[in-house]
Amino acid sequence: MTARFPVSxxxxxATLDSGQVFRWQRSGESWEGVVGSDWFQLRSxxxxxxxxxxxxxxxxxxxxxxxxxxxxxGYICGTFPQDPPMxxxxxxxxxxxxxxxxxxxxxxxxxxxxxxxxxxxxxxxDLLCRRFGEPVAxxxxxxxxxxxxxxxRLAQAGEAALRExxxxxxxxxxxxxxxxxxxxxxxxESLQDRPTAEVREALMSLPGVGRKIADCVLLFAYxxxxxxxxDVWILRALRGLYFPNRRPKLRTLMRFAETHFGPHAGxxxxxxxHHVRTHLGRAAFAKPKRGRFRNVLTSLxxxxxx
DNA sequence: GGCCAGGTGTACC
DNA sequence: GGTACACATGGC
Numbered sequence: 546m547t548a549r550f551p552v553s554x555x556x557x558x559a560t561l562d563s564g565q566v567f568r569w570q571r572s573g574e575s576w577e578g579v580v581g582s583d584w585f586q587l588r589s590x591x592x593x594x595x596x597x598x599x600x601x602x603x604x605x606x607x608x609x610x611x612x613x614x615x616x617x618x619g620y621i622c623g624t625f626p627q628d629p630p631m632x633x634x635x636x637x638x639x640x641x642x643x644x645x646x647x648x649x650x651x652x653x654x655x656x657x658x659x660x661x662x663x664x665x666x667x668x669x670x671d672l673l674c675r676r677f678g679e680p681v682a683x684x685x686x687x688x689x690x691x692x693x694x695x696x697x698r699l700a701q702a703g704e705a706a707l708r709e710x711x712x713x714x715x716x717x718x719x720x721x722x723x724x725x726x727x728x729x730x731x732x733x734e735s736l737q738d739r740p741t742a743e744v745r746e747a748l749m750s751l752p753g754v755g756r757k758i759a760d761c762v763l764l765f766a767y768x769x770x771x772x773x774x775x776d777v778w779i780l781r782a783l784r785g786l787y788f789p790n791r792r793p794k795l796r797t798l799m800r801f802a803e804t805h806f807g808p809h810a811g812x813x814x815x816x817x818x819h820h821v822r823t824h825l826g827r828a829a830f831a832k833p834k835r836g837r838f839r840n841v842l843t844s845l846x847x848x849x850x851x
Numbered sequence: 852g853g854c855c856a857g858g859t860g861t862a863c864c
Numbered sequence: 865g866g867t868a869c870a871c872a873t874g875g876c
Contacts, residue, residue: 564857655857655858658856658857658858659856659857659858659859659871660855660856660857660858660859660871660872660873661856661857661858661872661873661874662855662856662857662874662875662876663856663857664856664874664875665856665873665874665875666856666857668874669873708872711872711873711874712872712873713871713872713873714859714870714871714872714873715858715859715871715872716872717871718859752859752860753858753859753860754858754859755858755859755860756858756859757857757858757859758857758858758859761857774857775857776857776858777855777856777857777858778857779857818857822857827855
C-alpha cells in the first residue's frame, strides 16, 4: 500500500500545481489524486517521494510513469538558454517536472480551458468526474475519488448534461470530441508512436482543439518536449521579457521559441509559465490595447479541417 | 460592475 | 491573407 521512489530535485507542489493537471489536491503535507483507476497520496521527503495507494494491487508502474521520475532534470535544464529571463524562471522553481498524463484526460481537460481560469477548470473537471466517473478505492475516512470519465461515457451523456457541469460553450466541443474518440474515428493510443506534426494535425481536426490545446496534449501526454504551447501568459511573457517595446506577432514568437529554447523547449515553457504566473503576475506586463490582445491567438487552425 | 480567464470557430474584409 | 467578435461562467 506504500512505496518510496528515490529522486532528487522533485518539487511536488510546483509540479502538481503548475497548470498541467487539474485534480490533485493538497492535504496538509501531502497531495492526493487519481492516476488511471488508482487513488494515490504523495509526500516529499529528503531524497524520496513517498506514495500510498487506495488498494493493495495498485498500478505503481503507472504512477511511476505519470510522475516523470526518469527525466534527467539537471541535463534538461542545462540545455535552456542562458539569458536572464530563462535563468530567473529556472531558479524560481527548481524541481518542477513535466508529468506524463493519459492522453484522453489531458485532451478533455484542456478542451475546457479556453478563456477559463485554472481554478474554474479544476471545478469543471471535478464536476465531470463526480458525475460521470467510476468511483475508485480510497482509504477509509478519505473523501470519495473517481476515475476520469471515458470518452464513451461523455459522448453518451451528451452536450446538455455536460453543460450542467458549468462547461458553457465548451460543452459542445467536449461532446463532439468524445464522440469522435468513442466512435474510433480517431484513436488516441495509436497516435503515441506517430510523428509530432502528424499527431498535432490529428488533434487539431477535433472540434474545439486548436494549436494551443494540441500542443498541451503533445507536451503533457505524448511527452513531445519540443512542443511549446503558447497561451496568453506565455505570449505576454515572451513579449515582455524578450521583446520589450516591440510587439511581435504570435507566429513570430512561435518561430522564436522553436529555435531559442532548444530541444526541450516544452520544459522551458513550463518553467516560464509557472514563474510568471506565481511570481510575476499579470500586472508585471503592460496591458495591450483593448481588442487586440484577446484575439491574437486566432487563425492558427487550418481552414475547414474538421 | 467591468474586466479577464492556459482559445477556438466563424464571418467578415 | 488578416482581423473582429461570439461563445458561458465565475473570480477578483
